[in-house]
Amino acid sequence: MNKKLLSIAMLMLMLMLSLALTACGGGNKAAENGGNAASAETETAAEGVMLFANNGSEPGTLDPALAQGTHESYLLNHMFTGLLRYDKEGNLVPGVAEDMPTVSEDGLTYTFKIKDGLKWSNDDPITAKDFEFSWLRVLNPETASYYAYQLYYVKGGQAYNEVERPGVYYVKDADGNDTDEVDHEVTITEADKEGLDLEGKSEEEIADAVYASWLEKARANVGIKAEDDKTLVVTLENPSPFFQDLTAFYTLYPVNQKVVEANPDWAKDASTHVSNGAFKLNKWEHNSYVETVKNPNWIDADEVKLGGITWEIMEDINTAYQNFDTGKYGIEVDPPTEVLAQLIEKQDPRVVIGEQVGNYYYSLNNLVAPEGVNPFTNANIRKAFSMALDRKSIVENITKGGQTAAEGLVPFGLLDENGAEWRTTNGNLIKEDPVEAKKLLEQGLKELGITVEDLNDLVLLYNTSESHKKIAQAVQQQWKVNLGVTINLENADFNVKLAREKVHDFDISRGGWVGDYSDPMTMMDLFVTGGPYNDAGYSNPEYDKLIETAKTSPDQKVRMDAMRQAELILMEDMPIIPVYFYTQPYLVQENIKGIYKPLLQYPILTYAEVQ
Structure with missing residues (x-):
């Protein structure tokens, strides 16, 4: 229903029920707004206020x-807690760990102790073994975690993640399907078969058995060990001072081993979802809303005043702002740019300009086209x-x-040696x-033997958003x-855009990266050859070598100098076009206190309180 058609009475009812309703066994009667509001029959939290927000x-x-x-x-940061977490001041503090880790003199071994008495949302005990299982699960190539490389700092992590099943691997086409072109082949030697019972097995069964053996051996060499229920010992390949920051990053959040092993689809439905954060999943109406409620088992549950948080799936930022402006949403992240400018000019107290370590850029497809000529294989055209x-x-x-305005790849907010x-x-x-x-x-153009008219078929892909659209239109002009050059514009659902980027099915694509930890490497390793988020398909051996130096050297000056040189190379090759360095503007209702924003995360609503 359009907001303009709502009566004053309905608006008042929506305001009261969205921000002030406490659960007394009744339902949530929040008014429908924009055609995507949570159901009027949605159960409210067991205690406290249900805060509403939007998720794009x-x-x-x-x-x-x-x-x-x-x-x-944004949701996972409220539903899970890592070994470390960010407190109300944005500092890195113990989460599930009882204290900051003990680090060996050589900087290679981190020992974490788990707090006593912690439980999952289903009342199972949380142990160090859950973390061992969870991190090894991320590294397991069968999991296909895009962020597995964040655990490559762990001894044996990369080797485990890169184990491949025996067989022939083909080059993928734009749809992700095999072509006739062979990329590489993984073969079995007689030594690989030693110790395995392969008598009477088919070739496929032999391949399965050998692959399982390879996985088991590689897994055993990973430096992640739960010595007992309370002690997790992590051994790194090389000293990495930022490693403890990564334990607060969502890929390294723990999952309940018993639950995951019993049900591979555990995370797809609220009835089977188990977490260890401040809130637990209560309902998930796909493409509509995600409702969470307070988790009484959380480490700091006594300080949580909210009964829950409901995130509506709202791609239309103008409708999202209307929902905020009428009082339905307690917070809105990334409001419409024109609205934000007006509010800033008026010094509206609801505006918060959060700091952010991030870069908004355009990826240029650097790969040679299977047919015709791809202009972005040429560095001069990319730089132009x-x-x-x-x-x-x-x-x-x-x-x-x-x-x-962007000045390179690495944004402000990260420090050198x-x-x-x-x-x-x-x-x-x-x-x-x-x-x-x-x-x-x-x-x-001369080097490629094409004309400027050949560039008019280029398409800039962006995920559906009014802000991305306006920026794309300005760039187009x-x-x-x-x-x-007159390029074309195309918008797509965010998940569709991500899928297309993974198979390099684009000419130009709207990209962005928010740092995961407090080191320039959080940006720099994106563009190594074959990197999972190197959507541009960029490859430069000298760049790769410098990044490897920065990852393996224990000397901070050597690390930083290598990354400085690498960034110079990247900006000379220009496989991506940095546009601007992020901030994160968001709006908070004046009667809501306690929301804070760590430098490396979205706003944290855990301690929000409606006054």
Whole structure:
């Protein structure tokens, strides 16, 4: 129902029930707004206020091992708790661990002790063995976790994750299907068969048995061991000072071993979902809303005032803002840019400009096209498209939320070996010059033997959002004016966009990355050859070598110098076009207190209180 058609009485009813209704065994009578409100029959929380918020896209999963975006982590950060977590001041503090980890003198061994008496939402005890199981599950190649590489810092982690089943592997097409082109083959030697009972087995059964043997051996060498129910010992490949930060990252959240092993689909339905965070899943109406309720078993449950949080799946940010403005939502993340600019100008007390470590960029498909010519295989054309943009006009006239024009890949907020701002020490690597851009474009076209008219079929893909659309339109216009290229625009559901990026089915795609931990590596390792989030398909051996140095050296200066050089190479090759560095503007109702935003996460609603 359109908001304009709601009566004053209905608006008042919606306001009272959304922000002030406490559960007394009754239902949630929040009024329908925008055609996507939670059902009027939805049960309210057992105690306290049910806070309403919006989530811009349907979560692809509520399994920490499989999640890959903020549309999932926003919810997971409230439903799970890692060994460490971020407190109300945004500091890294013990979560499930009873204290910060003990680290060996050589920086390779981390020992975590689990707090006494902790329980899962289903009352099972939480143990160190759950963490061993969970992290090994992430690394298991059968899990297919996109974020498994975050555990490559652990001894043997990468080797385990990269075990492949014997057989022939083919190059995938744009739809993710095998082509006739062989990529590589994994073969079995006689040594691989030793000790296995293979008599009378078919070739497929032998392959299965050998693969299982490889997995078992690789798994045994991973440096993740639960010595007992309370002690988790983690051994790293190389000293990685930021490793403890990763234990607060959602991929490393624990899952209940007993539940997961009993039901592979445990995370797909509220009736089987088990978690250990401040809130537990109560209802999940797909593409409509996710309702959570307070988890009395959480480590700090006594401090949680809310009875629960309901996230409506709301892609239309204008409708989401209407829901906030009428009082239905207690918080709205990333409001419409025009509205935000007006509220900032009026110094509206509901506006919060949260700090963020993130980069908004466009991925350029660097891979050679199976048919025809892909212009973005040419570095001069890639640089021309970047150089032709006026980033300052985008942040000042479109985003309007305190964002800053990108100066490279690594955003502000991360420090170097001396505790100085890393971005400042490596300088501004972005050059904007429409005249030079036109020259580079002409040079690149000549090198490929194509004309500027051949670029007019290019398509810029972005996930459905009014903000992304406006930025794409501005970029489209700037390229038309400065380069004489008229590209096309295409929007898609966020999960569809992610799927297309994984198989490189795009010309230009709206990308973005929010840091996972407090080190420049959280941005830099995205673009190594074959990286799971290297959607551009970029490959440069020198870049890879420098990143490997930065990952393996115990010397902080050597690490940082390697990453500085790597960023210079990346910005010279320009496989992506950085546009701006994120902030995270959000709106909070004046009568709601206790919401805070860590630098590396979305706002945390756990301690919110309606006054």
